[in-house]
Amino acid sequence: MSKPLKSSQAMPLSGGVRVPGDKSISHRALMFGALAVGESRIEGLLEGDDVLRTAAAMRALGAEVERLEDGSWRLWGRGVGGLQEPADVLDLGNSGTGARLMMGLVATHPFTTIFTGDASLRSRPMKRVSEPLSRMGARFFTREGGRLPAAVVGTDNPLPIVYELPVASAQVKSAILLAGLNTPGITTVIEKEATRDHTELMLRNFGATVDVEYLEDGRHAISVTGFPELTGRHVVVPADPSSAAFPAVAALIVPGSEITLRGVGMNPLRTGLYTTLQEMGADICFQDAREEGGEPVADLLIRASRLRGVEVPAERAPSMIDEYPILAVAAAFATGTTRMNGLSELRVKESDRFAAVMRGLVACGVKVEEEGDTMVVHGTGAPPPGGGTVAVNLDHRIAMSFLVLGMASGQPVTVDDAEAIETSFPGFETLMNGLGAKIETV
Template identity: 80%
Template sequence: MPAMSRPLISRRAEPLTGRAKVPGDKSISHRALMFGALAVGESRIEGLLEGDDVLRTAQAMRALGAEVEKLEDGSWRLWGRGVGGLMEPADLLDLGNSGTGARLMMGLVATHPFTTFFTGDASLRSRPMKRVSEPLSRMGAKFVTREGGRLPAAVVGTTNPVPITYELPVASAQVKSAILLAGLNTPGETTVIEREATRDHTELMLRHFGANVTTTIREDGARVVTVTGFPELTGRTVIVPADPSSAAFPLVAALVVPGSTVTLVGIGMNPLRTGLFQTLREMGADIRTDNPRIEGGEEVADLVVTSSALRGVDVPAERAPSMIDEYPILAVAASFAAGTTRMFGLSELRVKESDRFTATMNGLRACGVEVEAEGDTLIVHGKGAPPPGGATIAVNLDHRIAMSFLVMGMAAAQPVAVDDAEAVDTSFPGFVELMNGLGSAIEGN
């Protein structure tokens, strides 16, 4: 039977107040499970995001032979198999909605001598995988996919992997990570060159587990990331910081709901993930950083956010890799700002969980916001006042579209509804409860 939809409606909120801890970082949670499965001995993970995407990765690592269990104290324990020790799964791996899980895991299995079958939900099956299969094929793996390189797919791992040097044609931390993970079980050095810096959680965590990963900067500014094959990864403890992409929703809500002050605790502040915070500050947002610290090799801080009058800005294309998941909620913030906000270089938004570029633009228009597109530039004309709202948004299984427009409803002139918020649990389980705990008014529609 098809899953039941979960419509929600968001009405104007009283001032948002209080402290909140958003779920653990999704990118780091995926990697902690995968690297723990490749390590020798026991690993512990604290603060793991227990959303559907990450739980699918946990199940996939079990299918590949690792021991993965949740302990009574809420932490997770893994007993890994060592680099090159994964087992052929007895059934296909269903990654649900998770592009990160699917693409990174393709890299993991590409240099193991067995065949792995991948599938996912309708959204994931529509997303392109050629950007991963092309470099992994150069390393010796074979791929059988649907037309356009889409799932379901079979990855036939190679028995004789070949190290490569690969320059990313498009900035993508997922593709970079897939190649580096394939390089772990490959002799010699595997190198990825990126002209635009993307999130570096893979490099940081591989070093944490004991891999030899180097990052250098070429004369032209490109980053050269190299992993040496056949390391002995050793079980480690990973403390997962709160996800800055999830923090974006209560943060923007606090900015646009008048009279709000909200503290968000333990947010990951990796410089390659904080483009949204930088952009909002340029727009006039009052965001204060408290208690900066290092946890598990990652920068972490508390953010104190106070409602602010925002103004339109230009967001340069080179900032996109550091905030690619946050453009829908930034566009919502821009709809409250005074003046025009131009977001350049958003081609990657067209191949996320949905065509987020079009979904964002259509949702804003439905809510009475003046918005236009010029190529891969999204242009929002804010009036310095709450937008009309009053629409029901079709989210097409996209959790970030759903949460973005629920935030809009908290301060728009009329309520905003979404037709199905079921996908929100993939990245932010407990979103409605957390937001209503701060003072929002989200309820079943």
């Protein structure tokens, strides 16, 4: 059943909140805890549908996973190489991260795993993962185009590889490194552009040997040594910087707003949006910088600001690939033109986000153009007309982005189905309304 929501002009947003835990780190904490020896405890785990699907999958692969009364999670792992064949199909719902990383986990275990997901996930390409994992010895049986459902027949004689990523992808990098944990020797991934490094940081924290070598031509090689003994750890998950982007932009565009977002992850490979917003003139202060669970975090004080158009370089895309939809909303309110370069990866996310953002902006009266892999948004320095109904296509970030646009546009904005928001930001509507938004069921 669909869940249409309407967002109308908000009062000035105010207050302090903590958005849900980081989705990328939550997935990895569950997986690495399942591979560790002994008990792991996770605090701040994102309890959205994507992550809960990963928790269920790790149970199916033999780990003990339970939620405790205090809201933390406890895992008792199986050790590297100790996963067991699941009795049923693993349904990862909407989670590309869960599916791709888990394919890496099982590729070097000698059993068969069948993966499926919702209509959105079943439409997303998996060849970028299956191709390198096949080189390591796994076999893949998929639908046409390498799409789910897919059967992964793991190998009992895995081979280490050196693999250069054809496109920047933390998911593909991570899948290969996870397969390398249960592979003799050293498995190496070479990146042309740095992608989020949560896998490397957390694997080291659990006891793996992960080396990074910076090559002369600007590339760098990430290597993992096979058969480590991972040991259970206490993991504190920071607030998700991608989720924080929505109230952050809302506070920037709703006149008179001032909010604080607490404990937001500030990994430098995830903060491209905040760099870009500051270049646009955003009033964002980073307070009480600290480290939690091996990751840098800070509190963000954000005040309403007059934004100006900027040129966003293509090399920044890996550090903000999930944030382009909400950046496009900010650009709609800015004075002048914003050019976002290097957005090819947006076409293969939960939906074709490039097309979805453009359709949504047009529906809300914003002038936008496509120039190859560049999106050009023409802001006017004033609230856009709004009034549109935006097709979400099961994409949580499209839904949240256009609900934010409706908070400051001339007329309310409606999204046709906000159900997918639960995959990454449970309680989004309640949190935003608590700050002063006016989001309601249609």
